[in-house]
Amino acid sequence: xxxxxxxxxxxxxxxxxxxxxxxxxxxxxxxxxxxxxxxxxxxxxxxxxxxxxxxxxxxxxxxxxxxxxxxxxxxxxxxxxxxxxxxxxxxxxxxxxxxxxxxxxxxxxxxxxxxxxxxxxxxxxxxxxxxxxxxxxxxxxxxxxxxxxxxxxxxxxxxxxxxxxxxxxxxxxxxxxxxxxxxxxxxxxxxxxxxxxxxxxxxxxxxxxxxxxxxxxxxxxxxxxxxxxxxxxxxxxxxxxxxxxxxxxxxxxxxxxxxxxxxxxxxxxxxxxxxxxxxxxxxxxxxx
Amino acid sequence: xxxxxxxxxxxxxxxxxxxxxxxxxxxxxxxxxxxxxxxxxxxxxxxxxxxxxxxxxxxxxxxxxxxxxxxxxxxxxxxxxxxxxxxxxxxxxxxxxxxxxxxxxxxxxxxxxxxxxxxxxxxxxxxxxxxxxxxxxxxxxxxxxxxxxxxxxxxxxxxxxxxxxxxxxxxxxxxxxxxxxxxxxxxxxxxxxxxxxxxxxxxxxxxxxxxxxxxxxxxxxxxxxxxxxxxxxxxxxxxxxxxxxxxxxxxxxxxxxxxxxxxxxxxxxxxxxxxxxxxxxxxxxxxx
Amino acid sequence: xxxxxxxxxxxxxxxxxxxxxxxxxxxxxxxxxxxxxxxxxxxxxxxxxxxxxxxxxxxxxxxxxxxxxxxxxxxxxxxxxxxxxxxxxxxxxxxxxxxxxxxxxxxxxxxxxxxxxxxxxxxxxxxxxxxxxxxxxxxxxxxxxxxxxxxxxxxxxxxxxxxxxxxxxxxxxxxxxxxxxxxxxxxxxxxxxxxxxxxxxxxxxxxxxxxxxxxxxxxxxxxxxxxxxxxxxxxxxxxxxxxxxxxxxxxxxxxxxxxxxxxxxxxxxxxxxxxxxxxxxxxxxxxx
Numbered sequence: 094x095x096x097x098x099x100x101x102x103x104x105x106x107x108x109x110x111x112x113x114x115x116x117x118x119x120x121x122x123x124x125x126x127x128x129x130x131x132x133x134x135x136x137x138x139x140x141x142x143x144x145x146x147x148x149x150x151x152x153x154x155x156x157x158x159x160x161x162x163x164x165x166x167x168x169x170x171x172x173x174x175x176x177x178x179x180x181x182x183x184x185x186x187x188x189x190x191x192x193x194x195x196x197x198x199x200x201x202x203x204x205x206x207x208x209x210x211x212x213x214x215x216x217x218x219x220x221x222x223x224x225x226x227x228x229x230x231x232x233x234x235x236x237x238x239x240x241x242x243x244x245x246x247x248x249x250x251x252x253x254x255x256x257x258x259x260x261x262x263x264x265x266x267x268x269x270x271x272x273x274x275x276x277x278x279x280x281x282x283x284x285x286x287x288x289x290x291x292x293x294x295x296x297x298x299x300x301x302x303x304x305x306x307x308x309x310x311x312x313x314x315x316x317x318x319x320x321x322x323x324x325x326x327x328x329x330x331x332x333x334x335x336x337x338x339x340x341x342x343x344x345x346x347x348x349x350x351x352x353x354x355x356x357x358x359x360x361x362x363x364x365x366x367x368x369x370x371x372x373x374x375x376x377x378x379x380x381x
Numbered sequence: 382x383x384x385x386x387x388x389x390x391x392x393x394x395x396x397x398x399x400x401x402x403x404x405x406x407x408x409x410x411x412x413x414x415x416x417x418x419x420x421x422x423x424x425x426x427x428x429x430x431x432x433x434x435x436x437x438x439x440x441x442x443x444x445x446x447x448x449x450x451x452x453x454x455x456x457x458x459x460x461x462x463x464x465x466x467x468x469x470x471x472x473x474x475x476x477x478x479x480x481x482x483x484x485x486x487x488x489x490x491x492x493x494x495x496x497x498x499x500x501x502x503x504x505x506x507x508x509x510x511x512x513x514x515x516x517x518x519x520x521x522x523x524x525x526x527x528x529x530x531x532x533x534x535x536x537x538x539x540x541x542x543x544x545x546x547x548x549x550x551x552x553x554x555x556x557x558x559x560x561x562x563x564x565x566x567x568x569x570x571x572x573x574x575x576x577x578x579x580x581x582x583x584x585x586x587x588x589x590x591x592x593x594x595x596x597x598x599x600x601x602x603x604x605x606x607x608x609x610x611x612x613x614x615x616x617x618x619x620x621x622x623x624x625x626x627x628x629x630x631x632x633x634x635x636x637x638x639x640x641x642x643x644x645x646x647x648x649x650x651x652x653x654x655x656x657x658x659x660x661x662x663x664x665x666x667x668x669x
Numbered sequence: 670x671x672x673x674x675x676x677x678x679x680x681x682x683x684x685x686x687x688x689x690x691x692x693x694x695x696x697x698x699x700x701x702x703x704x705x706x707x708x709x710x711x712x713x714x715x716x717x718x719x720x721x722x723x724x725x726x727x728x729x730x731x732x733x734x735x736x737x738x739x740x741x742x743x744x745x746x747x748x749x750x751x752x753x754x755x756x757x758x759x760x761x762x763x764x765x766x767x768x769x770x771x772x773x774x775x776x777x778x779x780x781x782x783x784x785x786x787x788x789x790x791x792x793x794x795x796x797x798x799x800x801x802x803x804x805x806x807x808x809x810x811x812x813x814x815x816x817x818x819x820x821x822x823x824x825x826x827x828x829x830x831x832x833x834x835x836x837x838x839x840x841x842x843x844x845x846x847x848x849x850x851x852x853x854x855x856x857x858x859x860x861x862x863x864x865x866x867x868x869x870x871x872x873x874x875x876x877x878x879x880x881x882x883x884x885x886x887x888x889x890x891x892x893x894x895x896x897x898x899x900x901x902x903x904x905x906x907x908x909x910x911x912x913x914x915x916x917x918x919x920x921x922x923x924x925x926x927x928x929x930x931x932x933x934x935x936x937x938x939x940x941x942x943x944x945x946x947x948x949x950x951x952x953x954x955x956x957x
Contacts, residue, residue, distance in 0.1 A: 241571065241574065242571065257905070258906055258909055259901065260905075261902045261904065263908040263909055264909070266912060269913070273566075274570070275566070275567050276567070277565055277567075278849075278850040278853075278913070279850065279851050279852070279853075282817075282850070282910075282913045282914075283818065283879075285912075285913065286817065286898070286901070286906050286909050286913075287897070287898065287901060287906075288901060300567055321575070322575065325546055325547065325575060325576060326549045326656070328549065328652075329545070329548075329549045329550055329576075330546055330574050332551045333551055333573045333574050334574055336551070336557055336573075337557070337566070337569070337570045337573065337574075338570075368902070529858075529862065530859065561854075562854040562855065562858070563854070563855050564855070565853055565854075565855075588855055609863070610862070610863065613834050613835065613862070613864060614834070614837045614944070616837065617834045617836075617838055617839050617864075618834055618862050620839040621834055621839050621840070621861045621862050624839070624842060624861075625845070625857070625861065
């Protein structure tokens with residue numbers, strides 16, 4: 094359970110370790126994500142720490158959404174930097190084991206959690222900066238795309254993209270619209286059809302990431318960008334963000350149940366299940 | 382009052398200075414804007430001349446809209462070049478004094494004038510070229526964005542952008558859609574949230590302006606671009622322009638009263654009024 | 670009549686030349702377009718061969734749509750490369766003689782054939798690659814824009830663009846939306862208003878074509894790109910393509926009769942007819 098809570102401040106939370114003063118930096122660590130909030134700057138850092146590849150399991154997604162909700166409701170928090178605690182990988186995207194050989198009910202629950210995560214981050218009132226310090230396929234890429242700004246380590250071995258088509262599956266319309274809003278229609282169309290994973294330099298050329306920096310400067314740069322965004326008054330910035338993103342968010346909110354139904358129908362097809370099993374076996378062989 | 386009028390031609394206008402032949406170049410000068418129409422080329426030049434910074438007061442906006450309407454209805458006029466008669470500034474944007482400490486009725490009247498100006502220029506059947514010969518924040522940027530083509534003096538000290546967020550206010554949806562149509566969603570989203578003022582070279586890189594030229598060549602270049610656009614038959618060009626812009630124009634026409642109401646409610650909030658007063662005081666201190 | 674037909678396989682088509690085994694490469698040649706399907710790769714090549722300039726006459730369009738429909742329904746075919754058998758020209762676009770001095774019924778029939786061609790190619794489930802080996806104005810450009818990928822010979826003498834405005838006519842909304850999806854709103858707006866024909870290098874800079882290669886490498890490159898696209902599973906790619914293009918396709922399907930009516934009304938105006946006659950006379954003089 095989280096070590097702090099907006100509702101508990103002030104007075105100092107009874108859940109805080111006894112004997113400690115109200116620290117300028119509060120942390121809580123669940124199983125999958127480490128969260129640190131620097132109260133002096135108003136900036137939280139979320140570090141994915143779910144080995145081996147930060148895959149977005151139901152448990153991960155739930156923890157992610159709850160953490161984002163907490164930060165959203167915490168007046169001390171104005172911005173979030175999202176990064177990975179693992180080397181070479183930001184997040185490998187949706188956990189395929191959650192989509193394979195499970196019940197319809199499980200698929201529905203899982204997809205609702207994916208939606209929830211995206212709604213939280215794409216619709217966040219906080220400034221969100223992705224510090225992409227490793228590869229970031231599929232759902233990992235979606236997280237980055239949903240932030241306000243994307244900085245990536247300039248390592249050409251790291252790649253990023255919505256590669257769902259390579260697995261024989263289709264990104265839902267809200268992945269697509271988030272992508273189009275970042276890279277435009279033409280790039281999105283070919284990249285989605287090809288399930289492209291773009292190297293960091295190529296991703297930068299396409300506008301998929303806003304900036305490349307040497308890996309060791311990534312967090313420093315993310316903090317500097319965040320400070321620049323936080324120099325603006327929150328209220329006007331938030332209303333502006335809402336104006337830019339509301340149409341896409343509303344489309345999912347309106348069609349949420351239908352979108353779940355589509356996913357469940359699609360993913361439970363035998364042909365798709367076979368595709369996913371083949372893909373998982375390929376991944377297992379690679380590991381050996 | 383204007384020195385010429387479409388309805389008065391032919392025969393030669395009784396309002397023309399007596400004794401002068403029907404000149405190839407007709408001019409009229411109001412308080413805030415100098416208009417010259419070269420009948421041989423069909424090109425009018427509008428020069429903002431409202432010191433110190435061509436701010437868009439209610440009087441300026443009204444004069445601008447009336448001048449545009451006159452030119453629109455004048456068969457001798459096919460294109461307009463918009464520029465500034467003042468050094469270093471194209472237009473500083475909406476006049477903050479019109480939005481500060483006034484009545485609700487005044488805010489409504491002012492906002493209707495802003496809408497009217499944009500509807501006239503974004504929906505104009507004439508070819509419109511902005512010759513941006515100085516800085517152009519907020520409403521000044523909107524005027525440039527609403528033209529068919531933007532040329533800017535390549536002076537890195539000149540900046541342009543929709544920086545409303547820096548004042549704690551929010552650009553309305555039609556500013557946003559005009560901006561997205563020019564620079565795309567990603568650039569618009571971050572630029573609007575940050576209230577960015579882009580230097581001329583950066584504005585060129587982002588596509589916010591189409592071309593940079595040395596300041597002394599600006600009007601020459603604007604005339605050359607205009608000649609290129611006027612080489613096309615008017616009718617097909619106008620229908621094409623309407624096809625490209627109608628959706629955004631219609632959205633404002635349909636929601637015009639609602640948009641005024643939103644503006645009045647927003648701007649008359651005490652928190653916003655305070656923001657604007659602080660901003661004006663900062664500007665005053667800067668001047669000293 | 671075509672020399673092969675999906676319905677006839679297997680068993681081997683009675684229409685095939687007797688004595689020949691079921692060849693890995695099947696061809697059929699009508700008057701205007703040569704089609705070759707390589708069954709081993711699943712790739713068909715369509716070569717326009719209608720001298721002097723592959724103009725899109727009613728007959729050409731009909732043959733084009735029928736050929737596309739055949740390939741679409743042929744399980745052996747997964748992708749199509751579209752190119753020209755004539756030197757220096759890909760296609761000169763809609764045949765002006767079909768729009769000049771004919772009956773209202775003829776205009777309606779012709780326009781329906783233009784719509785049909787676009788619906789077939791923009792909505793195709795196959796991978797479509799344009800190998801643009803010559804100039805490609807107006808309707809020729811539309812064909813290229815409607816493919817998944819555009820490769821152009823890097824000859825600066827070859828040009829491409831939607832230059833309808835130069836003829837005094839207006840591209841319909843679905844030309845416009847296809848164009849905006851490729852080059853974005855700003856470029857589409859000025860290019861359509863000016864009726865611009867962009868040289869190959871400029872077209873590449875604008876994103877109107879994805880790649881330039883030396884003319885002698887064009888087909889080789891097209892085959893390589895096709896192989897890359899065909900490496901993906903068809904089903905996911907097709908669903909993704911539909912997701913990206915459905916909105917525009919549906920808009921024409923819904924407004925198809927209205928769009929025909931608009932075209933017929935517009936094109937049969939005496940002022941437009943005069944424009945087209947002038948343009949044709951200019952073309953004739955050029956030829957001499």
